[in-house]
Amino acid sequence: MLTFIIDALVTVVGVTTPILLAATGELVVEKSGVLNLGVEGMMLVGAVTGFAIALTYGDSLGALAPWLGVVCAALAGAASSMLFAALVLTLGSNQVATGLALTIFGIGLSSLIGSGYVGTIIPAFDSLFPDSLAGDPLWRVIFGYSPLVYFALIMIFAVGWFLNRTRAGLILRAIGENDISAHSIGYPVIPIRYAAIAFGGAMAGIGGCYFSMVMTPMWAEQMTAGRGWIALALVVFSGWRAGRLLAGAYFFGVLMTLELYAKASGFSFLPSQFWAAMPYLMAVVVLAVISSRGVAGSEAPACLGRPFLPSS
């Protein structure tokens, strides 16, 4: 019984982590007032870059290669987000359309870069802990994960602390709530938004490389298969709060794993498509419940999606 629960937990963590990584980044971006729909594209760019670097330097750098891969995935994600940022912040283009364009661009670019890597593999970027802990049937539920899992958990707590308990985070939130006032006070709105978008891109890149380096250590086109969109939904679902984001991410992860367990155990008296739709249905239900609690207006950052074009 215990093994069953541990196995299930390990699966849930595996499913949740990439979404959590990307959503954490997107949370910061949206808190600063920018809506970046290009998460899926940035994740794929990160995935292919991380894989390519880990493969190319796997022989020369050995165990360091995956770390380099993750760093490069973050840089690649940030670089692709800068494309979006330049269009949206400096040129004031429509954020929704530009974000979608970034998604499509990221899908295409990653396929192009990755076309030479199909059919190749790298060793999975697995646990750092010694085998006695990581492989142990009981302790692997804590120690058996890839470093990226621990990184994701650290980051969500760090981002939550940053947004709510630091001055810098307060400034970021202020820019997201009322960019004109923040600008009047003297805060650099555009540079801070650039930094936020870069952070979001880096996190999305790391989330993407989780797919190609940990979950299924290979490259296949469009291997994120829509997880970027789930990350976006998750940010909204969480009400733009870090604590709820963590809970929501694992909630989604449990639902997605539950779907698989239900099917495999023969409990799918409901059509399988219903199970696949479950996470999104639950998101709608929770949003309805949250909205009905009489919260005046939306919890979204007030300037979300509006271009900042100062008259001064």
Next chain:
Amino acid sequence: MSLTTRRNFMKTTAVGLAAPALLRRAWAAEPLKLGFVYPGPVGDYGWSWAHNKGRLAMDEALKGQVVSSYVENVKEDASAIPIIKDLAQQGNKLIFTASFGFMDQTIEAAKQLPDTKFEHCAGYKKADNVGLYNERFYQGRAVVGTIAGHMSKTGTIGYLGSFKIPEVVMGVNAFTLSAQAVNPKITTKLVMIDSWFDPAKEASAAETLANLGCDFITTHTDSPAALQVCEKRKIYGFGQGADMSRFAPHAHLTAIEDNWGPYYISRAKAMLDGTWKPDDVWMGFKEGCVEMAPYNKAMPDDVKAAADKIIAGWKDGSYDVFTGEIKDQSGAVKVPKGQRMEDKDIAVMDWYVQGVQS
């Protein structure tokens, strides 16, 4: 001097106008254009990759006579119709639509373009200009089921499916029936992930099957992700559509390889000869279109022999996995004892055999 009547004038003019067209046919021999529509990326190392390999084999064998093009990642919804029509309008005379999910779209496009010929893979709707072709992958499933039946220690084997369509259902049933022929108590756990290609979900589903006690996993999806999970969990798996042993050197026992080259070459030749007719072919081991990848060294010799016997049985027609008595999940007898299921019943199969937990 012939009489310059109006009739003569019309005749000579007609010949004069037709001559360039006729001459061109005989003389320029413009290469035949063929189009291919794939549901996934050619980089999936599975279904679409195998079709593309066949297309490239055709290009190589008929170099200069054919020019082929393809469109990959085509979604299996209405958006496929403009893509198919676009291929036709680019001059492709024969278009292969390589997935069950393109069935209705192919029929629709064929209605609108009666001069173009189509061949639909893994479907069951025909038309005057639409032929059908498919491979009896279930023959390969019977081989891997036999292997699983011999080697499974837990008595639970897993099937990672995509959609509940006849193609997949017959695979599940063939896998289960052939395993049960070796070990009657075998049960198959089935997970449908509603996608042909989603490596992360395939990996999670394979993990779930392993968590629930499966020590053999076969997939009907297009990526090697499930095999990587098998390797990690130290259970066995089978490749799908291509030899995937490099992804799981210990876990990969064999694979069902799709070999489309010979078929595409023969159809291209038929078009060049002008003998193309809409057909309904379903090829298997006998025609060389289904092959098994080399066996893993870890497979015991007696299991290898059993598997080879099944293959030989398919080739000479003495073996058919869908031979009665076959009961469905409710216990009702679907195929009486000793009788073989007809092709037309297999092609629309939508029920699972007893022992499949779905």
